[in-house]
Amino acid sequence: MATHTTRSIVKAFDLLQVACLLPRSASLRDVAAKAEISVATAHRILSTLKNVGAIRVAADGSYELGQTLADLRSRDIVEAAAARRIIDSRLAVTTRALGTSTRLATLDSQRMLHFVAGADRLADTSGVSRVVGARFEAYFHAAGKLLLSALEPGEVGEYLAAAPLVPVAAKTITNPGRLVAELRQIARLDYAVEDEEFVNGEHAFAVPLRDDKGTLIAALSASRRLPHAQNTAHIVHVLRTSANALAKDLHDEPKGVRAIGWLSAQLA
Numbered sequence: 001m002a003t004h005t006t007r008s009i010v011k012a013f014d015l016l017q018v019a020c021l022l023p024r025s026a027s028l029r030d031v032a033a034k035a036e037i038s039v040a041t042a043h044r045i046l047s048t049l050k051n052v053g054a055i056r057v058a059a060d061g062s063y064e065l066g067q068t069l070a071d072l073r074s075r076d077i078v079e080a081a082a083a084r085r086i087i088d089s090r091l092a093v094t095t096r097a098l099g100t101s102t103r104l105a106t107l108d109s110q111r112m113l114h115f116v117a118g119a120d121r122l123a124d125t126s127g128v129s130r131v132v133g134a135r136f137e138a139y140f141h142a143a144g145k146l147l148l149s150a151l152e153p154g155e156v157g158e159y160l161a162a163a164p165l166v167p168v169a170a171k172t173i174t175n176p177g178r179l180v181a182e183l184r185q186i187a188r189l190d191y192a193v194e195d196e197e198f199v200n201g202e203h204a205f206a207v208p209l210r211d212d213k214g215t216l217i218a219a220l221s222a223s224r225r226l227p228h229a230q231n232t233a234h235i236v237h238v239l240r241t242s243a244n245a246l247a248k249d250l251h252d253e254p255k256g257v258r259a260i261g262w263l264s265a266q267l268a
Contacts, residue, residue: 015042
């Protein structure tokens, strides 16, 4: 059971995360709203953070990062920009190799699929529906199903219990048992296929992107309109090669593959 002290630490961390993502400064009410806590609680915690130099109060009464955290944030921004260039370059190469739209996606804290980066081919319109920065339910995307397949059985059960599986296209999986069976198959195969489950007339494929410890961080996917001549084995091979190359590209960056999570937070 969480203690009062533990809850206060968690709320303080939430406030710091909000502050780190602010463009400059924000009012007490704005900070409290973004952290989803009461104004009174936000004021109490911000006062403590101000006393230790983590937060400062501007002349107009708004809150902004203290100098030490501001310096760390600046370093994070530089590191994230470098990671973004690496990711965008790799996705562009993958798009040219496949002639499809490609996306890099994560699951957020609510288990929504979040497209954090992408590259498109002008002749292929499948990327139009997969907007970078947008969030979607995970169960009807190849990338989402791949990421869901890495959850523990109990977590999958919680996900299914949270909301019904609503059809959004001709072949959306709406039966929980069938989705669980598909997630198990995806876990075995280590890739996912989407067959007109999100948009009629579109296929998508996804493979995992893992860190050095083998932890699943994101999904690299490709989508395209039907009909297309490339077979699944070829597309999955190219995606796997690209995912491995991207992980290697990011290895020497300060945050490594986990920079993807930072980019996801920036798009929140």
